[in-house]
Amino acid sequence: MPKQTFVLNGERVTVKVANDERVLWVLRDLLGVTGPKYGCGINVCKACTSHINGKAFNPCSVKVGDLEPDDEITTIEGLADTVKGDLHPMQEAWIDRDVPQCGYCQPGQIMAAVALVRKVQREGGTITEADLDGIRNICRCGTYTRIREAVRQGARRM
Amino acid sequence: MHESSTTARSTTGHVDSPGGTGEVASSPPGLDRRRFVGYVLGGATLVTAADLTLGRVPARGAVPSLPQIPEIYDLEDLQTDAALATSQLITVTIREDGTAAFELPRMEVGQGIVTSTAMILAEELDLPMRKIEVTLAPARPELLMNQLTGGSNTTVSTFTPIRVAAAIARQQLLEAAAARLGTDADRLSTISGAVVDGAGNAIPYGELAADAASQVVKQVGVTLRPREEYRVIGTGRKRTDAKAAVTGQKDFSTDLQVKGAKPTMVCRPPTHRGRPVRLRNEKQILKMKGVTHVAQIPTGIAVRAKTFGQCIDAIRKMDVEWDLGDLAGENDESILAGLRAAELPMAVPQVPILAEQVDLDFEFMFRSSAALEPYAAIADVREDRAEIWAGLKVPILAQQNIAQELGMTQDQVKVNVVTGGGSFGHKLFSDHAIEAAQISQAMGKPVKLMWHRADEPRQGRLHPMCTSRVRATMLAGQVLSFEQRHTSVVTDFSHGLGEIITSTIDEAPTEVGRYLGGLGFAETIFTLTQELPYNLGAITQLLMETDQRFSTGSMRNIYSPDVCVAAELTMDEIARRMGKDPLELRLELCRNDRVRAAIEAVAKRGNWGRSMPKGTAQGIAVHKEYKGCTAVLVEIDCRPRTVNRKVRNAVTGPRVTKAVIAVDAGLVINPIGLEAQMQGGFMDGLALTLTSSCHLEDGRFLEASWDNYFYTRQWNVPPEMEVIVMDPDVDQPGGAGEAAVGSSAAAVACAYARATGSVPTRFPINHDTISFKPKSFIPPVPKSPTNGLKFTY
Numbered sequence: 001m002p003k004q005t006f007v008l009n010g011e012r013v014t015v016k017v018a019n020d021e022r023v024l025w026v027l028r029d030l031l032g033v034t035g036p037k038y039g040c041g042i043n044v045c046k047a048c049t050s051h052i053n054g055k056a057f058n059p060c061s062v063k064v065g066d067l068e069p070d071d072e073i074t075t076i077e078g079l080a081d082t083v084k085g086d087l088h089p090m091q092e093a094w095i096d097r098d099v100p101q102c103g104y105c106q107p108g109q110i111m112a113a114v115a116l117v118r119k120v121q122r123e124g125g126t127i128t129e130a131d132l133d134g135i136r137n138i139c140r141c142g143t144y145t146r147i148r149e150a151v152r153q154g155a156r157r158m
Numbered sequence: 159m160h161e162s163s164t165t166a167r168s169t170t171g172h173v174d175s176p177g178g179t180g181e182v183a184s185s186p187p188g189l190d191r192r193r194f195v196g197y198v199l200g201g202a203t204l205v206t207a208a209d210l211t212l213g214r215v216p217a218r219g220a221v222p223s224l225p226q227i228p229e230i231y232d233l234e235d236l237q238t239d240a241a242l243a244t245s246q247l248i249t250v251t252i253r254e255d256g257t258a259a260f261e262l263p264r265m266e267v268g269q270g271i272v273t274s275t276a277m278i279l280a281e282e283l284d285l286p287m288r289k290i291e292v293t294l295a296p297a298r299p300e301l302l303m304n305q306l307t308g309g310s311n312t313t314v315s316t317f318t319p320i321r322v323a324a325a326i327a328r329q330q331l332l333e334a335a336a337a338r339l340g341t342d343a344d345r346l347s348t349i350s351g352a353v354v355d356g357a358g359n360a361i362p363y364g365e366l367a368a369d370a371a372s373q374v375v376k377q378v379g380v381t382l383r384p385r386e387e388y389r390v391i392g393t394g395r396k397r398t399d400a401k402a403a404v405t406g407q408k409d410f411s412t413d414l415q416v417k418g419a420k421p422t423m424v425c426r427p428p429t430h431r432g433r434p435v436r437l438r439n440e441k442q443i444l445k446m447k448g449v450t451h452v453a454q455i456p457t458g459i460a461v462r463a464k465t466f467g468q469c470i471d472a473i474r475k476m477d478v479e480w481d482l483g484d485l486a487g488e489n490d491e492s493i494l495a496g497l498r499a500a501e502l503p504m505a506v507p508q509v510p511i512l513a514e515q516v517d518l519d520f521e522f523m524f525r526s527s528a529a530l531e532p533y534a535a536i537a538d539v540r541e542d543r544a545e546i547w548a549g550l551k552v553p554i555l556a557q558q559n560i561a562q563e564l565g566m567t568q569d570q571v572k573v574n575v576v577t578g579g580g581s582f583g584h585k586l587f588s589d590h591a592i593e594a595a596q597i598s599q600a601m602g603k604p605v606k607l608m609w610h611r612a613d614e615p616r617q618g619r620l621h622p623m624c625t626s627r628v629r630a631t632m633l634a635g636q637v638l639s640f641e642q643r644h645t646s647v648v649t650d651f652s653h654g655l656g657e658i659i660t661s662t663i664d665e666a667p668t669e670v671g672r673y674l675g676g677l678g679f680a681e682t683i684f685t686l687t688q689e690l691p692y693n694l695g696a697i698t699q700l701l702m703e704t705d706q707r708f709s710t711g712s713m714r715n716i717y718s719p720d721v722c723v724a725a726e727l728t729m730d731e732i733a734r735r736m737g738k739d740p741l742e743l744r745l746e747l748c749r750n751d752r753v754r755a756a757i758e759a760v761a762k763r764g765n766w767g768r769s770m771p772k773g774t775a776q777g778i779a780v781h782k783e784y785k786g787c788t789a790v791l792v793e794i795d796c797r798p799r800t801v802n803r804k805v806r807n808a809v810t811g812p813r814v815t816k817a818v819i820a821v822d823a824g825l826v827i828n829p830i831g832l833e834a835q836m837q838g839g840f841m842d843g844l845a846l847t848l849t850s851s852c853h854l855e856d857g858r859f860l861e862a863s864w865d866n867y868f869y870t871r872q873w874n875v876p877p878e879m880e881v882i883v884m885d886p887d888v889d890q891p892g893g894a895g896e897a898a899v900g901s902s903a904a905a906v907a908c909a910y911a912r913a914t915g916s917v918p919t920r921f922p923i924n925h926d927t928i929s930f931k932p933k934s935f936i937p938p939v940p941k942s943p944t945n946g947l948k949f950t951y
Contacts, residue, residue, distance in 0.1 A: 017465075018447060022942050025467035029421055034413035035406025037579070039530050040611040041470065041942050043949070044807075044865045047530060052950060061946030076406035091404045098396040098830050101838060102268025103403030104531045104579030110404060119951050133873045134805070138864050140530040140580045141268045142841025143834065144875040 005069040008033065009078025012069075019065025024048050026064045027075065035076035035107045039138065046137035049108035049115075050075045056115030076107035079114065090114050093154035101141035109137045109147055117155040127155050191889070192382040194322040197246060198330055198372040204252040205371070206330065208322030210245040226697060228689040231670040234785055234893060236686060238315040239665040240303035240658045245319040247301055250279065250327050256351055256364030258285055258327070261295040264316070265307040265551045266399075267529075267581035269895045270831035273398045274313060275320065277827055281390040282324035282383060284348035285363065287398065297553035297573035303658045307551040308586055308712070310784045310893025313827060317891050318382075325380045327370075334370035335361050385825070385889055394830035399577075411534040411548055411576045412608050419536045419604035420450060422597055423469035424458040425476045426617050428935035429486050429857035431709060434458050435479040446472050453600035457617070460597040462605055467942065470610065474937040485707055485857035490623070493647065493705065493854060494521060497625050500704035501645045504629045513638065516630045516731045521920045522720045523851040524647075524859070525621040526867055527713035528614035531579025533590035537597065538604035539564060544571045548591040549578030552654040556588035560595045571595075582714040582842070584619050586653040589709075610939040612862035615852050619711035620859075622647035626724035630694065630732055637732060637747065640694035644684070644721055648706045651679040655712070659683070678703075684717055690725055691782040692747040714839075715896040718783060719846050720921070722900035723907045726779040727917055730908050740908065741766050741778055752886050753782055756789035756820040759882050764791035764818035773797035774815075777909025781901035784893030786822040786886070788836070790843075790905035792876070796913040809849050809868040809929050812913070814906055817876045822884040824892035833881040835894040840879070841870040843902025847910070849874065851925045862933040862940065868924070 001016045008031065015030050024041075027033040027050075036059055039045035043061035050059055051074040052067075059073075067073070079088045087095075090110050100106045112135060120127055132148045139147065199205040251259040260279055266272045276290045283290070298305060304315075328348055335353035336343040338361065346353050352360040402408040427433060437443070437459045443452050448468035453460045461472040508515065535548035544564055550556045550573065557573045564571070578585050594607040609618070624646035631639045656679040663671060663682070674682050684701035699721065733743040741761050748754045757780055760766075766776060773796050780789040793816040803810045819836045826832055849868035853860045861867040911917045920926065933940045 020944070021465060022467050022944075025421075025465040028412075029465040029467075032415065034409070037410075037531070038412065038466065038608065039532070040864055041466075042611075042863060042940050043943050043946055044863050045530065045611070052947070055950040057950045058946050061943040061949075063944050066944070066947060076404075080405065087401075087405070094404045095396065095400045098400060098834065100268075100397060100400055100403035101270070101834055102529070102531070102578060102580045103399065103408045104268075104410060104529070106403050107406045115951055129877055133875075135872045138530060138869065138871065140528075140582070140869060142838035142870060144841060144870070144872055145837050145879045146834070148872075148875070 002065070004064045004067065006067040007070065007072040009074060010081060017064060020063050023059035023062045023064050023067065027059060033075055033077060037104055037108060039105065046112060047105050047108040049111040049137065051111060051115060054118065056112055076111055079111065088114065089157035090154035093150040097146045097150040097153065099143050099146040099150050101143055105137060105139045109139065112137050113151045113154060117151065117158050121158070127152055192384065193379060194382065195377060195379050196322050196326045198326060198376045198378060199249065200372055200374045202368065203371055204327055204330055204367050205249045206323045206326040207246045207249045208319040210242045210319055226689045227670055227673060227685050228687060231666045231686070233309050233683060233686040234311055234314050236662055236666065237309050237311040237658060240662040241315040244301045244304040248319060248323065250323040252327050252331065252363055252367045252370065254364050254367045256362050257289045257291060258283055259291050261293050263295040263298060263301055263305040264312045265294060265549065265575055265578060265585070267549065267578040267585060269835065270397060270828065271312045273395060274827040274831055275316070276398055277390050277395055278317060278320050279324050281388060282321045283328050285351045287395065289351055294575040294577065296575055297557040299554050299557065299568060301554065303661060305552070305554050306654050306658065308655060310895040310897060313891045314785060314893055321382050322380060325382050326378055329378065329380055330370040331363055331366045334366040338369065391827050392829070395828050396830065408577070410531055410579045411536060412606060414536060414547055414576065416536050416538060416547065416604055416606070419538065419606040420462050420464060421466040421469050422460055422462040422605040422607045423466065423473060423610060424455070424460045424593065425473040425478060426458040426613050426938050427480045427482065428938060429482045430617065430859055431485060431707065432483040433481040435481050438477040438479060443472050443476060446475065451601040451603060453597055455593060455596045455600065457593060462601055462603065466608060470939055470942065473939050474941060476937070482857060488854060488857050490523065490854050493623055496705050497623065497645045497647065500702055501625065501627065502643045502700055502702045504641050504643065505698065506629060506631050506639050506641060513631045513633045514735060516728055516735060518628045518724065518728050518731060518917065519919060520626045520724045522624050522626070523921065523925045524623045524854060525713065525846065525851055526615040526618060526861065527582045527584045527621055527711055528618050529578065529580025529582055529584055532611060532614055533609040533618065534607060535590040535594035536604070536606050537591070537594035539595055539598035542570060544595060545574070546571065546591050546595060547574045547576050548594070549576050549581065549585045550588055550591060551581060551586045552588070555654045556591050559588055559592055563592055564595055564599055583712045587619060587711055612933060612939045615861035615867050616859045617709065619709055620852060621713035622649050622708065622710045624720055626720055628724050628728040630728055632732065632735065635736060638695040640690065640697045642699040642721065642725060643702065644700065644717065645702045645704070647708055647710060648703045649680055649712055649716070650710045651683065651712065653711070655679070655683065687716065687718060687783055688721055689782055691750045691753040691780060691787065692729070692744070693749045694747065714842055715899040718781060718900040719843060719903040722779065722781045722904045723847065723921065726904035727907055727911060730911060731917065739767065744778070744780065750782065752822050753780055753787045756780065756787050756822050756884055759820040759884065760789045760791040760818045763880065763882060764816070766791060773913060775909050775913035777905045777907070777912060779901045779904035779908055781904070784897050785890065786824050786892035786897065788897050788901045789820045790840070790898070790901040791818045792816060792905045792909045794906065794909040794913050796910065805873045807865045808871065808873060809924055810873060811848055811924055812910060813874070814844060814876045816878040818880045818882070819898055819902070820882040820884055821897060822886050823894045823897060824886060824888050824890050826883055827891055829883045832883060832894050836881045836898045837879060839896065839898025840902040841875070843899045844874060844906055845870045846903045847906040847921055847923065849922050849924055851922050853928060858935055860928065860932040866930045
């Protein structure tokens with residue numbers, strides 16, 4: 001069985017698993033990192049959204065063998081460690097707007113929001129209605145309105 | 159974006175409305191209504207409980223005889239009555255560290271009841287919320303009918319029992335402090351977890367907990383805090399589990415680590431409710447990477463492996479002989495034809511002399527109640543015992559069903575209730591827990607079962623297809639009759655609500671019992687929930703059911719969204735025929751002051767009647783249920799450039815640009831939580847009317863993904879959304895979880911009809927366009943893509 005090495009939430013990890021295993025199951029079933037959730041397994045619902053080298057990606061749709069040893073994977077568990085303070089500003093905004101209901105999609109929503117804001121900031125803009133309309137993450141509790149408020153609020157402090 | 163939803167949380171967002179108008183459980187303020195009896199249980203720790211079977215004050219006042227049953231006795235009353243008998247078994251514990259512990263016999267699925275329950279305890283105990291631990295009780299068979307989470311009934315039925323138990327605990331602590339200080343309890347008061355006297359002495363609860371306990375069971379009387387003294391109830395409190403949710407620490411069933419419980423999935427039949435005959439290539443599957451076990455169960459072929467990815471790979475290689483079941487060959491139109499054949503006739507004949515008639519006929523397609531967390535359960539079944547972990551809204555029944563399935567007694571099966579990633583009616587059933595138990599028993603190993611997303615719309619619980627015919631008769635500007643005939647594929651109520659009806663219906667007032675006598679579960683629930691708040695002459699709303707072949711359930715708000723859409727579109731049509739404005743007609747015919755206040759609130763805040771461009775319009779609708787009501791005003795944009803906007807793999811269509819919701823939920827515990835429920839209920843109603851449905855073709859449901867089943871997405875969300883929390887000045891909380899769905903679905907439908915100039919008759923409006931390529935049925939689950947790194951951002 002091949003060995004897979006990558007950096008997970010700041011620490012290098014090595015797992016014995018086949019190349020074609022999707023990263024989501026490596027994280028959840030083999031490493032016990034359960035913040036990224038399963039909601040579809042085909043890169044549609046976005047509940048597993050995490051970061052690779054600072055950009056949003058969906059581990060359900062990436063083979064672990066496609067990761068390089070220096071690739072940095074950040075899940076919701078590691079997000080706060082990327083900033084000073086207890087929580088990332090986006091997590092704080094989420095709490096301030098009391099966004100979660102059941103909470104199942106929220107790790108993915110927050111990781112998507114952080115990446116979206118970084119992208120918009122890289123491009124020199126600010127979050128627009130069109131940016132918010134373009135968020136694909138599903139929330140079956142329908143917390144969408146508060147997500148929109150929290151993304152704007154979190155962005156102001158990023 | 160419009161930020162006014164923020165202000166709606168402040169006091170300026172509250173609108174005063176008149177008090178109870180008779181039919182809602184309004185009570186005269188005063189001591190008698192606040193006097194209750196309960197127990198201090200025997201033991202070293204202070205444990206208290208309410209007893210609402212003693213000295214019980216009827217929840218309902220005198221009611222003038224009115225035509226519709228829910229005005230006298232509704233599903234809330236029935237569920238609350240069912241819970242009363244075992245109220246003394248639900249206890250509050252004060253620990254010696256000064257904290258309070260409470261096991262809630264309901265299930266948290268995102269509706270916020272853990273938070274609101276902590277608030278109710280904090281209020282009556284005078285204890286900070288952070289010192290209150292609310293957990294979910296495991297299945298407790300002795301609670302009988304008092305452990306079902308549904309019907310938006312949690313707060314309605316638990317509000318008083320929890321307060322009584324908490325008030326008794328506080329009273330015991332006061333008495334213990336009085337004994338220690340050598341004074342009378344009524345000279346002392348409590349503040350923030352301590353008993354204080356006038357001289358500056360303060361004794362923390364923790365120091366009093368042991369003294370306050372009783373060696374023997376003691377019955378005591380207690381007086382609850384009057385509403386004017388509430389300091390926690392009615393103030394906005396954020397969810398107690400928010401930090402866990404945003405840091406990934408909140409655990410759902412599949413996140414739990416139970417020793418040996420390896421990932422397990424099921425290969426399911428192509429047709430809805432088909433059956434496996436046999437797996438032809440078991441040896442090949444068992445040789446696959448990571449696979450440990452394979453087992454046939456009644457619903458498919460289960461596989462257990464080291465990862466879920468390996469389960470998916472195994473399912474895709476399975477060669478299974480299927481029994482396609484008795485839906486093979488059926489499709490939407492053939493099921494609809496069966497419904498049409500079962501429709502009940504109207505009482506008023508068509509085209510009576512002189513009178514004018516509105517005759518409308520609506521069709522509602524199958525919808526999926528699946529949550530984002532798919533059905534999942536952990537089971538560890540041994541020779542002589544079993545333990546289950548799952549999101550279950552009726553855990554006692556799950557325990558019974560699992561015990562029966564395993565050939566065990568009920569006390570050999572322990573059922574742990576795990577917070578659910580949404581429910582919407584789906585987790586009323588224990589399909590997932592039963593399957594996990596069957597698989598664990600067959601394999602002789604613990605299993606962590608998860609349904610694939612594709613399994614949910616294809617084999618999971620559905621909201622039944624139905625039709626709703628409405629005939630209203632008008633003469634000389636008056637509505638003389640309003641008849642609604644709702645015909646539906648059978649809704650499965652075997653999740654426990656049926657048992658509650660059987661055992662509790664005797665509690666209903668005689669005239670209600672007489673009316674309901676002989677009705678089945680579904681007709682009883684329909685009758686106890688459907689009510690039109692308008693003066694429409696003779697009103698009859700009847701349910702007829704047919705076709706038991708589908709796996710169905712009571713999706714959020716059960717019948718009400720469809721019934722409400724049909725009724726409110728009819729109201730608009732009556733208004734059009736009479737040459738009246740839709741708001742004007744509703745206010746003119748409204749026969750309930752609380753409903754009127756809610757309608758007026760949205761009309762005012764939403765600027766009803768403002769001039770709008772062609773192709774856009776406002777819509778307004780109301781729904782009365784759950785001891786309260788909701789009114790919704792929306793604005794919709796149906797202009798081609800909006801309808802045809804492009805988003806990848808998405809249904810765009812008409813855009814609701816603004817929504818204003820007024821909610822009267824009786825006494826409000828947590829206005830922030832209530833606002834969240836209204837927003838979420840709106841998103842459901844929006845999807846029901848515009849986008850979300852399942853298509854049946856040759857016995858197979860085509861949907862297998864969230865890009866097939868079009869629940870509301872960000873590109874459908876109204877950019878402006880406001881919630882107005884009404885303050886009806888009553889002592890009793892109403893239900894909130896489902897309250898906004900029906901009125902939201904109806905307001906969107908009414909707006910769409912006005913914007914396009916034609917009344918839609920089939921819902922959702924996009925059902926006849928299939929906007930996706932159906933995924934394969936054999937194998938039944940899609941391959942996970944591998945190109946995810948191409949879509950990073």
